[in-house]
Amino acid sequence: MYNKEEITQWFMSLQDDICDELETADGSAKFLEDPWEREEGGGGRTRILTQGNVIEKGGVAFSAVYGKTPEKIQRALQLSPSDFYATGVSIVIHPQSPMVPIIHMNVRYFEMDNGIKWFGGGIDLTPHYINLSDAQYFHQALKEVCDRHRPEYYDRFKNWADDYFYIKHRDESRGIGGIFFDRLSPTEETSLDTIFHFVQDVGRAFAPIYTHLMQKNSNLAYGEQEKNWQLVRRGRYVEFNLVLDKGTKFGLDTQGRIESILMSLPPQANWQYNYIPPIDSPEYQTLQYLKKGINWVKA
Amino acid sequence: MYNKEEITQWFMSLQDDICDELETADGSAKFLEDPWEREEGGGGRTRILTQGNVIEKGGVAFSAVYGKTPEKIQRALQLSPSDFYATGVSIVIHPQSPMVPIIHMNVRYFEMDNGIKWFGGGIDLTPHYINLSDAQYFHQALKEVCDRHRPEYYDRFKNWADDYFYIKHRDESRGIGGIFFDRLSPTEETSLDTIFHFVQDVGRAFAPIYTHLMQKNSNLAYGEQEKNWQLVRRGRYVEFNLVLDKGTKFGLDTQGRIESILMSLPPQANWQYNYIPPIDSPEYQTLQYLKKGINWVKA
Numbered sequence: 054m055y056n057k058e059e060i061t062q063w064f065m066s067l068q069d070d071i072c073d074e075l076e077t078a079d080g081s082a083k084f085l086e087d088p089w090e091r092e093e094g095g096g097g098r099t100r101i102l103t104q105g106n107v108i109e110k111g112g113v114a115f116s117a118v119y120g121k122t123p124e125k126i127q128r129a130l131q132l133s134p135s136d137f138y139a140t141g142v143s144i145v146i147h148p149q150s151p152m153v154p155i156i157h158m159n160v161r162y163f164e165m166d167n168g169i170k171w172f173g174g175g176i177d178l179t180p181h182y183i184n185l186s187d188a189q190y191f192h193q194a195l196k197e198v199c200d201r202h203r204p205e206y207y208d209r210f211k212n213w214a215d216d217y218f219y220i221k222h223r224d225e226s227r228g229i230g231g232i233f234f235d236r237l238s239p240t241e242e243t244s245l246d247t248i249f250h251f252v253q254d255v256g257r258a259f260a261p262i263y264t265h266l267m268q269k270n271s272n273l274a275y276g277e278q279e280k281n282w283q284l285v286r287r288g289r290y291v292e293f294n295l296v297l298d299k300g301t302k303f304g305l306d307t308q309g310r311i312e313s314i315l316m317s318l319p320p321q322a323n324w325q326y327n328y329i330p331p332i333d334s335p336e337y338q339t340l341q342y343l344k345k346g347i348n349w350v351k352a
Numbered sequence: 353m354y355n356k357e358e359i360t361q362w363f364m365s366l367q368d369d370i371c372d373e374l375e376t377a378d379g380s381a382k383f384l385e386d387p388w389e390r391e392e393g394g395g396g397r398t399r400i401l402t403q404g405n406v407i408e409k410g411g412v413a414f415s416a417v418y419g420k421t422p423e424k425i426q427r428a429l430q431l432s433p434s435d436f437y438a439t440g441v442s443i444v445i446h447p448q449s450p451m452v453p454i455i456h457m458n459v460r461y462f463e464m465d466n467g468i469k470w471f472g473g474g475i476d477l478t479p480h481y482i483n484l485s486d487a488q489y490f491h492q493a494l495k496e497v498c499d500r501h502r503p504e505y506y507d508r509f510k511n512w513a514d515d516y517f518y519i520k521h522r523d524e525s526r527g528i529g530g531i532f533f534d535r536l537s538p539t540e541e542t543s544l545d546t547i548f549h550f551v552q553d554v555g556r557a558f559a560p561i562y563t564h565l566m567q568k569n570s571n572l573a574y575g576e577q578e579k580n581w582q583l584v585r586r587g588r589y590v591e592f593n594l595v596l597d598k599g600t601k602f603g604l605d606t607q608g609r610i611e612s613i614l615m616s617l618p619p620q621a622n623w624q625y626n627y628i629p630p631i632d633s634p635e636y637q638t639l640q641y642l643k644k645g646i647n648w649v650k651a
Binding site for chain 2: 099
């Protein structure tokens, strides 16, 4: 059975590989590494790429932290005091062009000395303009990853993403979703190793999927209207991350490393009072697709 | 004793007066009114001014809503089910120039049919660059308002603002604070009318204070560095409002009118990874003042 050191090593190499692939696809800027340590135990290496050809601001963060389980988690999980170990890779990419989607990925592992072992993660896409063939490509790719492991995974994790990446106060989805899963622990049918193999497959799927979408869309023409809309949609991204995202909330509540937690925020976001796109405009059409329960694979 | 209709009327006239005074001081743009109704009872008139000479985006909102007390409030206040009535005026002004501060004001009244009657409110200032003489002017003006009513008000409400307008996850104040008070209800020493007179005085103080700061600072020169810093500070404003502000949180939780709740967000905000201003720069000096407990009147 894999141990936490092996899982950690694998996440570090995933961060390396993804950074390489994103740099190659971007063709211009390089990631800068910002290593950090946590007083109570562990640390991380946050990598940021800014002002690339395709990527305006992208973060690929690895961390492995450990120590006493924070009281907030103990209470949330109704646990007695214990030590924890948490490691993972988190990614958010904000592209220059409004025609290229924002993407987010996370893969994580959590264990406690009381025997709890969990994996969590997912990939979701936030296009500024929803393109049905890209949406189909994205969900099909995730479905293939899931189908290689367990037949129920795609539907289950796709619905989970629909529910999770939902901006309640706007009554709209953040984007077209993807897959999301949390607290996957060993069962009679799936060992910890089996779950880890699935998580590895999710992690490896990220770069080919996103570099394809970068290449396909980064040369599309756009003007002021599209740029403006991108900034409005980024405002919604900020609203989701600061108001609703559980990872962000947990990080802020437990006084995690603030810059690494908030690296997900866009380089720029705008709020226009009550902006409503003209009926039947491409922006309006995109809003019609920001809903739960769409079968993108067949869209 | 004033009743809720009289209090509501006064808040409406305050909104009218403040909009007039801000338009005159701006000298260019006019407020546009967006009236709205609430299905469960009441409504409001949100007024927004954009792209003025001095004001880039400013909102002056009046609302008066009533109905069954939302469950969230009942639980928070440990109350039994009852009807409520809430009315008030909220203001946030984001200026064009980084040399002019952001300002926020709120005055509000809340009552329930179980007899509870409360006033709340305050004014606080968020300069992009802290100028000690402006800070002194601002706090002195608020102190004079407070001192006309009760000797302990200024210290008490100034400390309350220090604690409230604090960005915990950044370990910095949002700005230079001001005064903040909540749940002021009648006591043996202060009748409801007495409290209302104080709240009226706070409301009337807003326009002279802010139009003075507009006039004094809006012609100061600035360049790209100052504009960039303004956008970073606006990012912090977004973080406070979406993560910490209780009014915003309450509005989002109870599905209030989203555009009126989020009118406080700036027209544009930026997030640069781990931006740290050079030592002894004006930006760095401003950060040194973003702390609780500074005696601005004597600064």
